[in-house]
Amino acid sequence: MTQDFVHLRMHTEFSIKDGMLNPKKVVHKAIASGMKALAITDATAMFGDVIFYKAASAAGIKPILGADCSITNHYNRDDYLRLLFLARNHQGYLTLCDLLSRAWLTNQYKDRGEVDLDWITPEMADGLIVLSGFNTGAIGKAILNGSLSAAEQEALRLSQKFPHFFMELQRVGRPNDEMLVAESVKLAKKLGLPVVATQPIQFENSEDFEFHEARVAIADGFTLANKARPRIYTPQQYFRTKEEMCELFKDIPSAIENSVEIAKRCNVTIKLGKPQLPIFPTPDGMSLKDYMAQLAREGLDRRLKVLYPDEKKREAEFPRYKERLEREIKIIQDMDFPGYFLIVQDFINWAKTHGCPVGPGRGSGAGSLVAYSLGITDLDPLAYDLLFERFLNPERVSMPDFDVDFCQNNRGRVIEYVKSKYGEESVSQIATFGTMGAKGVIKDVGRVLDMSYSEADRLSRMIPTRPGHNTTLEEALSEEPQFRAEVRNNPQARKLIEYALKLEGTTRSLGIHAGGVLIAPGKLIDFCPLYAAGMLPENVISMYDKKDVEAVGLVKFDFLGLTTLTIIERALDYIEKNTGVRPDIEHMECDDEDTYKKIFQTGDTVAVFQFESPGMHKLLIDAKPTQLSDLIALNALYRPGPMDLIPDFLDIRAGRKKAEYADPRLIPILEDTAGIMVYQEQVMLVAQKIGGYSLGGADILRRAMGKKDVAEMERQSKVFIEGAAKNGVSEEVAAHLFELMRKFAGYGFNKSHAAAYSYVAYKTGWLKNYYPAEFLASSLSEVMTDPEKSLKILMDAKRHSVKLLGPDINESEFNYTSPKTMEIRMGLGALKGVGSAPAEAIKAEREQNGPFKDPFDLVKRVGSQLITKKIIQVFAMAGVFDSIEPNRRKWFENADVVVQSAQENEKAADQFSLFGEEPSNEVPIKEVAPWSDRTRMEKEQYVLGFYFSGHPLEAYQSELKRNFGALVAGTESENPGEYLVAGMYLGCEQRRGKDGSPFVTLHLATPDGPVDYSVKNQYFEQERVRIKEIPKGEIVVVELNKSHSKKSGKTWASPGAFYPLYELRHRQRAHIVIQPAEEADPKELERLILDVQMTHPEEAIRVDFEFSDDRSFRVRLPCPYKAAADWTLVRDLEDSPSIRQVEVAYGL
The missing domain is CATH 1.10.10.1600 (Bacterial DNA polymerase III alpha subunit, thumb domain)
Incomplete structure (x- = not known):
């Protein structure tokens, strides 16, 4: 009979840089091997421990929790050591959490968290079983270095510090393994220490070795073939069976027996399930229940005074609000959640009173009147028929979960407030x-x-x-x-x-994690270990992900960053600066007719939150919304699933079709959405009004429908039909309604979320309508690193007659700004490679000491450390110095002179100051001719990501129209027909439609922005080779066929063939006409002409030289059109000072 054996050393994929084992799946390997226990010991980490613990426990395998820890070597930190720690009991688990947290939060070295053994007290040591680390520990390294006395001293030190210490033995095919095993056994025997056999598992099977090597090389940044790549693993580090381990160590049976003995001693139980909230302080010892109720009632009174300024109206409305509030309060108290509501309202109200914009709500939480009264949300749930039970269901007890949106720029301040209130050691973010x-x-x-x-x-x-x-x-x-x-x-x-x-x-x-913040009732390390990249306080996270932290009893609070709130706040700052008035956007009604008419009904929604997509643009035009409830419905409809209902919705709204209601009681529930179930809340209300469900029961029904549990649906169907019968509804109608509910529950949208986000959308639409420059400038500041999005907003601003100003050294800030009403100034942050540090320094210096005279003055005043040669060149290419010197090429080519001069002056400054003199910055600079328009635009595009002051296509428009009848892409008529359109080729992208069929998207650029066309996949496959030869940036002409679909009522554009302009020029025998400058250098002109006089008459482009005194001659330039793919000669000659004009001509 085979001895038992337990693996005590295993790296899973959660060692991050090595290990391939999945902590769930590896449990099955242990079962197959007949093992009763298994340890997880990732590299100074416990990221996968809860996953492993739950999987092992569920499978009947005893989970052993540990870590393969890096240990600080105080004599030489580069020669780090390792020890294997296993938690013997719950105290040992807490000790591991403490040690690993301190390692990553306070003791990192070269991206490695290290445990300092000096931290470990006798009480802590008693909770751990410690293994020597074999070849990576201090004992093993001393033996390998030939210092047996040092090994003995280290073994004595460790065994005295750790009462449960074992000498570790391994045999995985390393050159010195046998020698090290033999010496370790001798030393253990001499000192009376127990030995234990371990297998340093990295992967499941021996054939996985090469794949694991690749995994490690990916993490370390090496190629597999690189001779310098560390090779520290062997093919034998797989999951050996217990039979293999017993055979491997048959000469040292105690080493096998001790693996089982250690497993018996390790008994850790992680308490899973019950959430534990931090203690919220209340005044005068008041209970959490009473304090929450008091704040909610007081808050409701304040809200009603704003909602209903007229006292009589307020008194008339009060009873229904009061009844709803008291019902919610009772449910919250009965479910023991007042503490949660108090914690959330506290940090939200702190944010609101400290200049940190907060969203009106997100998710189902907007359906709570208590939340509205406490200031957690800002949307009246009664006004929009939002349901509390969708958020908190008394019939299905689960932790409430408020998703809270904060202004992206201020989210960190709110987290810092929470840390100050509950303690740094109790608050962290969450790992992903x-x-x-x-x-x-x-x-x-x-x-x-x-x-x-x-x-x-x-x-x-x-x-x-x-x-x-x-x-x-x-x-x-x-x-x-x-x-x-x-x-x-x-x-x-x-x-x-x-x-x-x-x-x-x-x-x-x-x-x-994007939003999750943990607030613990005490120290977080009493629940889980922590990690911090770079030991930065703002980077502190739990080692467990969001599911696992909740599993160990921690409560996650969602602090989400919403850039739209930042956009709104910045826009209000710009408006106040330009007009002296700051609109009160927080308390505005959503009933401005002009905003609906000009923004939403026309689909003018570029940069409008939630309504930006082209499809939504079309839907808005068709739907013609007039109130917030319309926006809520459209927001919910425009999603996969309910999208199919849009045609019916539009037809009913337009009166082309009549809404059908199976029962009159459905009218108040469904009339806002044209008789169609759009929201999850509508499904719940139908279940309540028709089927006799409580709202809590209706929420359970809705969830069951969403999960499509056939057996449960069968049961619920009977309950619904029986309840409907009691309400006077026939079985046939009830069965029909149940089927409709089942269908809609699968993709119905959360109305509370749609309402809250539509409220934010309305605010952005209102700002765009009345303050387009300020709003769009603010929006641009949030997409500066995305040229495509930036260009889209800039083109929209242009359509709104907003004046667009380029970046300027004496005007621009880091962000886009609106210096005056109806003006937008580009920010320096929009330029490639320009960070906030130089931009902010430029602004600060300018405000303190006035405008800059030239780049010399800029570098002198701001410093060459921030204003480098690269920055000067980027500024020159973008036109930042245009107001000083319009010749951009001048400062581009003299950037090194400017920076060098500044650096020399900086060095000489102290010496000159002894004599009370200033160092001179007068140095000779090279005078150069300006770039051609084409080159200027290309340089500008390089640093901005888009063309700003002009577009290359503009130079071809007359040629394209005159010779081919081609229009600029995107300007063709919407009417069906055949068109030739042109644009700058950006590439093709193969994709699949919703039905899985392949198609190709053709991306073009035009002066009005990007234009995309879907190309038939068959054409692309036929022409793949030719299309691949078209360089990006080329001008192409597309054969476009527009047809009208009777079924959808839409016009579809179907491109057929498309050709690069150079190919069309070749077909029509176009030629180049060069007009030399009158002051052209004869020698330079002679060299230029000689350069183009070559002999390949069969595939040549004709070149004509036309002089101002009527002299002219021709040469044949040997350029087969494939070789001269972009007619580079034209571009090259444009930059020559000897050439006045270069153009392409057709005909004789």
Whole structure:
């Protein structure tokens, strides 16, 4: 009979940089091996411990929690040590949480959290079982270095410090393993120390070794072939069976026996389930229940005075608000959640009174009148029929969850307030884990296999992109013939995908949850370990993710950053600066007719929150909303699923169709949405009014419908039909209604969320209507790093007759600004490579000491550390110095002179100051001719990401119209017909539609912004080779066919063939006409002419030189159109000072 054995050392994927084992799946491996217990010991981490604990416990395997810890070597920190810590009991678990937290929060070295053994008290040590670390521990390293006496001293020190200390033995095929085992056993025997055998598990099977090497190389930034790559693992570090381990250590049976003995001694129970809130202080010892009720009643009185200024009206409305409030208060008290409401209202009201904008609500919490009364939300739930039970259901006890939106720029301040109130040690953010997705893992593996970036990127682009779904490699291989063929026929691609399939889904990185904040009732480390990237306080996170922190009893509060709130706040600042008045947007009514008419009914919603997409733009035009309830409905409808209901919704609203109600009692529930169930709350109300459900029961029904549980639906159907019968509804009608509810519950939207976000949307629409420049400038500031979004908003501002001003050294700030009503000034932050530090320094210096005279003055005053040569060149390309010197090329080419001069002056400053003199900044600079318009625009586009002061297509418009009849893409008529349109080619992207069918999106750029057309996949496949040869930035002409769909009522644009302009020029035998400048240098002109006189008459572009004195001659320039893909000669000659004009001509 085989001895028992327990694995005590295992790195899972949550070691982040190494380890491939999934902590859930590995449990099954232990079961298959007949093991009764298993340890998880990630590298100075416990990220996966709760996942492992739950999986092991559920499977009947005893979970042992530990960590393979880096230990500070005070003699040489570069030669770090390791010890394996296992939690012997709950105190040991808390000790691990403490040690790992201190390691990452206070004792990092070279991106490594280290445990200092001096931290460990005798009480802490008693809760741990400690293993020596074999070759990575101080004892093992001393033996390997030949210092047996040092090894003995270290063994004595550790065994005295840790009462449960074991000498660790390993055999995994490393060169010195046998020697180290032998010496370790001798030393243990001499000192009377127990030994234990461990297997340093990194992967499941021995054949996974190469894949694990790739995983480690990805994390460390090496290629597999790199000779400098550390090679510290062996193929033997797989999950050995207990039979293999017993055979491996049959000469040291006690080492096997002790693995089981240690497992018996490790008894950790993590308390899972019950949430524990921090203690909220109340005045005069008042109970949490009474204090919450008091604040809610007082808050309701304040709210009603604003909602109903007329006292008589207020008195008439009071009873229904009072009844709802008291009902909610009782439910909250009965469910023991007053503390949660008090904590949330406290930090929200602090934010509101300290200049941190807060959203009106998010999610189902907006349905609570108590929340509205406490100031947690800002939308009256009674006015919009929002249901409390959708948020907190007394018949299904679960923790309430308010998602709170804060201004992105101020979110950190609110978190700091919470830390100050509850203590730094009680507050942290939450970990998230990034995994290797299909596209990413292809690039990662391609890099470590030394494949070119372009090749790996090409393969990754074959993975189809689908909205809301991350396509896996298996799916791509199954669904994409081109990808499958590439893998089958290309050995390099086949090897890459073999590795990628093994690594896909593995944890790759650690991040911070977008909104989750933990507030513990005491120290967080009494619940979970903590981590902090760079030991920065703002980076402190739990080692457990959001599910696991809730599992151990911590309560997550959602502090979400919403950039729209930042946009609104900044826009109000600009408005106040320009007009002297700050609109009271917090208390405005949502009934401005002009806003609905000019913004929402016309679809003028670029930058309007939640209503920006082209599809929503079209829906708004068709729906013609006139009130907030309309916006709420449209917001809920324009989503996958209910989108199919939009045509009926529009027809009923327009009177083309009549709404149908199976029962008159449905009219007040459904009339706002044209008789269609759009909201989850409507499903609940139908269940209540028709089926006789309580609202709590109706919420349970709604959830069950969403899960599509057939057995439960059968049961609920009977309950509904019986309840409907009691309310006088026939079985046939009730059954029909139940089916409708079941259908709509699957994709019905949360009305509370739609209402709160539509309220924010209305505010942005109102700002855009009355203050377009201020609002759009603020919006631009939030998308400065996204050229595509920036250009879209800039084009919209242009349509609103807003004057667009370029970046200026004496006017611009970091953000976009609105210096005057109907003006937008570009911010320096919009320029590539310009951070906030130089921009803020420029602004501060300018405000203190006046405008800058030139770049010399700029660098002198701000300093060459911030204003580098690169910054000067970026500024020159973007036109930042135009108001000083319009020749951008001058400062671009003299940037090194400017910076060098400033640096020399800085060095000489002290010496000159002894004599009371200033160092001179007068240095000679090179005079150069300005860039051509084309070059200027290209430089500008390089640093902005888009064309601002002009667009290259403009130079071709007359040629395109005159010779081909081509219009600028996007300006063609909406009417059906055939058109030729032109634009700058940005590339093609293969995608799949909702039905899975492939299509290609053709991306073009025009002076009015980007234009996309969907191209038939068949055409793209036929012309793939030719299309791939078209360089990005080329002008292309597209054959466009517009047709009208009777079914949808829409006009569809279907591009057919498209051709680069250079190809069309070649077909029509276009030629180049060069007009030299009158002051042209004869020698330069002679060299220029000689350069283009070549002999390849069969595929040549004719070049005509026309002089002002009527002299002219021709040459044949040998440029087959494929070789001269962009007619680069035209561009090159434009920048020559000897050339006055270069143009393309057709005909003789």
